[in-house]
Amino acid sequence: MIALNTSPSLHQRANEYFLNENYIQAANLYEQAISANPEIKSNYWHLGLIFLLQEQEVEAQTTWFMAMMEGEAEQVNVWNAELLEILETEAERQEKLEKYDVCEKIRQNIRQIAPDNIHNLLHLIHLYIKLETYTEETLSELNIFEIINATTKTDINLEILGKTIGSVLHYTQLYPSTIEFFESCSLHFTENPQALMNIFIAAAVDIAYSRQQPKIAVQLCEIYLRLDNNNPGVLGHLASFYQNSADYELGIETAKTFYSLVERLPEKIFANRQILRGLMSAGGQWQESYSVNQRQQDLLAELIAANPQDLTPMDVSILLNSNYFAFYIEDNIAKNRSVQKKILQICQENHNIYAQAQVEKYAQGHLERKKQRISQKKLKIGYISHCFKSHSVGWLARWLLQYHDRDKFEINGYFVNSDNVSDLLHQWYINQMDKVFKSYNVWSLAEEIYQDEIDILIDLDSITLDITCEVMTFKPAPVQVTWLGWDASGSPSIDYFIADPYVLSESAQEHYQEKIWRLPQTYIAVDGFEVNVPKVRRDELDIPGDAVVYFSGQRGFKRHPDITRLQLKIIKEVPNSYFLIKGLADEESTQKFFAQIAAEEDVDYARLRFLPDAPTEGVHRANLDIADIVLDTYPYNGATTTLETLWMCIPMVTRVGEQFAARNSYTMMMNAGISEGIAWTDEEYVEWGIRLGKDAALRQEIAWKLRQSRKTSPLWNGKQFAREMEKAYEQMWQNYTTTCVTTEQV
Known part of the structure; x- marks a missing residue:
């Protein structure tokens, strides 16, 4: 407040x-001061x-106007500056x-x-965001683009500008005006x-991954690169x-x-x-x-040696x-796991240095x-992942969360993503968690897990997300487990990797840093899947009603040439058969890939059909x-x-290998x-x-067996699976608490 020209x-x-x-x-005091000294404008x-x-x-506005109405232009400018300073301070x-509502009102008057x-x-932009009144039209209503473009670089506070950019990108990422604002700034x-x-x-990373809007993230990067066109980061x-x-x-x-730049x-x-x-994508x-992967293996060998x-x-x-991609290129459990363990060991050792405290x-x-x-009444279980949403892991893990015994377990969720209010599964997961x-x-994330005194921390991401993997290296919980999201990371910070009698061979332990914890029947179970109305028909695909239709729906980096060649050998030998191919990949590259192998195997390319992605998971299953x-x-x-294939009671053929990723379908079919179909x-x-x-x-016999399996199979019994996982958690905790303290200190 500016001092009154009266007594202290x-x-x-x-x-x-x-x-x-x-x-x-x-x-009243200010009115007294004005009566005593009307020339004191403050x-x-x-x-x-x-x-x-x-x-x-x-x-308010009348009071300010009356004080200025008799002033000359130069005087009015001085008075305006005084008034603005007072309003800005308040x-x-x-x-x-x-x-924020009061602040916004003051700043609206400053704007006038x-x-x-x-x-x-x-x-004001900040305040609109805090008050949740920001809209797509806000920036144009404030005339912000014209004003910011007319403002010289020396007249703008980059700290305030940067803070505003961050807020707009975080809260209003999907508005077209956001890109224009970022470009002007x-x-x-x-x-x-x-x-x-x-x-x-x-913000760009969040937009690309959590918001699943990579094209917007591309626009932001392209704008930035006009300033710094060779920025490696x-x-x-x-x-x-x-x-x-x-x-x-x-x-x-x-x-x-x-x-080339690094x-x-x-x-x-x-x-x-x-x-x-x-x-690969x-x-x-x-x-x-193959060539680039060999270079990757050479680079990793150089790092391991150093x-x-x-x-x-x-x-x-x-x-x-x-x-990551080595496991898609070669089924070599000894080689792939050895490299994986050594890389994660190096990461852990360096992490322990810079995060020592x-x-x-x-x-x-x-x-x-x-x-x-x-003694605790409940075990505190923490789940950490970026997949608590409409994602493969999200669809599968939900049954465990739904059936957890809340009398015995307290469940916390550590979400490596931002709010996604439009994703119903994301909201479902939020409702399942105690915190x-x-x-x-x-x-x-690590500090929160530690402060929450989580007993057992379950990692659902493994190395599919660097953030989750790095949180685990802190060892914020005394017992740490990897489950579901990928193969084991190989990190020394992980105690157990959840498997079953089939998904890893009996001799697999020698290749793992983690202790393999085998559940008695299956490492995953679900009660089923939601199925909507199908959107594809044979007649629309120009496929005869009596044809035999084969299907494969996987991302591009799972379509190894060797297995694709075997698939086309099958098509060749089965008269009146067609092959439907679906999965995220480059359309032109994929079709060229299949055309080349079809020609080499003497398969009529006209028997192949390429399907677009379905609009929803339910339609995809239908x-x-x-x-x-x-x-x-x-x-x-x-x-x-x-799992979706088996739930829909469709026979399938799988090739069983050595590594975890090459035995998923085997354990699920068993x-x-x-x-039938296990090769x-x-x-x-x-x-x-x-x-x-x-x-x-x-x-028909297999389809009938699959339909009957819904009634008795452990694969379709989420509640039983939850009990088996909980029993494993209790045994893990007992192992930890009964280990001699002096042994740990040694």
Whole structure:
């Protein structure tokens, strides 16, 4: 508050009244001051402000206008500046008090006095977002684009501008005006593009993955690259955004540019992985994929030999899933798991160096809790994932959450994503948890888990998400388990990996860092799937009603040339058969890939059909009914797709291998009581495919067995599965609590 030109006691009393929101008494003092000294204009400014705070906006504006009406232009400008300073100070005070509606009213009056005040407009944008009154038209109503484009770089506070960009990107990502706003603001960062990168890149990642809008993320990156066209950090993300937008060619090209710009070994490994990701996602570009993967293996071997101990947190983050695609290229459990373990060991060792204080704090905290041996009524189970939404893992994990015994277990969810109010499954998961915590920050997630005193932390992502994997390296819970989302990560911070008698062979333990914990029957069970109305018909696909229809629905990087060749051998040998192919990949590349192998195997390309993605999961499942036989992929089987196939009572053929990913369909078929279609060699795969295609009676028998399995199979008993998982949790906790404390200290 500006001092009254009266006695100090009067000034003090006015301030006290004002701060205590006794506006009537404060107004009386200002009116006295105006009567005594009408030439002191600041008293009018304060009196008008008091009227404004009492929602007497007309009186406020009249008070200010009357004080200025006799002034010359130069004087009025000075008075306006004084008034604006008072209003700005009070707006800041009200915002600190979190009285955003009051603050917004003050700033609207500032806008009337100074409509081109860019900083006031930026503050208003913040307030609209906080008050949830921001709309698609807000920026144009504020005339923000014209004003910000007319503002010189020296006249704008980049800190305020950056904060506003961050807010708009976070809360209003999907508005078209957001892109225009970002583009206009970016021009003010030409001399400091890194500051802009620090603001927008996290939002771009959120937009691309959690919001599933990679094309918007692409636009943001392309705007930024006009300022800094060879920024490796942005190019690395942009490669993924292009690939997720199905712009595979640009994704691969950008990844190759990224690779050419980096020199450090961890960055080379990440950049090469981005190239491989693009090639594999596109599908059909297998020869180059083999070459790039060999280079990846050479780079990883170089890293393992060097065994660096000075990696940065960013290095660790990009190395965690650097060997991801090896499991799609080759079914070699000894080789793939060995590399995986060694990479994760290096990551863990470096993490323990730069995060030493937090890692030691957690370890000591676990030890103290263990020494106290406090008996708890409930075990505290934490689930961490980015898949608590409409995602394969989300559809499968829900049954365990639904059937958890809440008298024995307290369930917390650690969501590595932002709110997605339009996703009903996301909201369902929120309702299932005793507590939900959401963040992208690995340090915050780890600290929250530790402070919540989670007993057993279940990782649903493994290395499919670097954030989740890195949280696990902190060891924020005393017992940590990987389940469902992928094969085991190989991290030394993980105690157990959930399997069953089939999905890993008896000798698999020698290849795993984690202790394999085998459930008695199956490592996954569901009660079933929602099925909608189908959207495909044979006549619309120009397929005869009496034809034998084979189906394969997998992403491009699961369509290994070797298994595709076997599939087409089957088509060739079964008269009047057709092959339906569905899955996210580059359409042109995929069709060229199949055409080449069809020509080599002397299969009429006209017998192949390529289906687009279904609009919903329920429609996708209903569409499966068009198929007579489903042909599984190898060396990486289906998982959710296999369960959906079996639920729809469709016979399938799978090739069983060594690694976890090559045995998913095997365990699911065995747990559904089906052995027909399980092949242990390439020859058996073709034989089963031909036999099922030619023997309609056998297909009917399998379909009947699958339908009957719904009544008794452990695969379709989510409640029983929940009890088995809970028993495993209790045994894991007992193992931990009964381990001698002195042994741990040694």
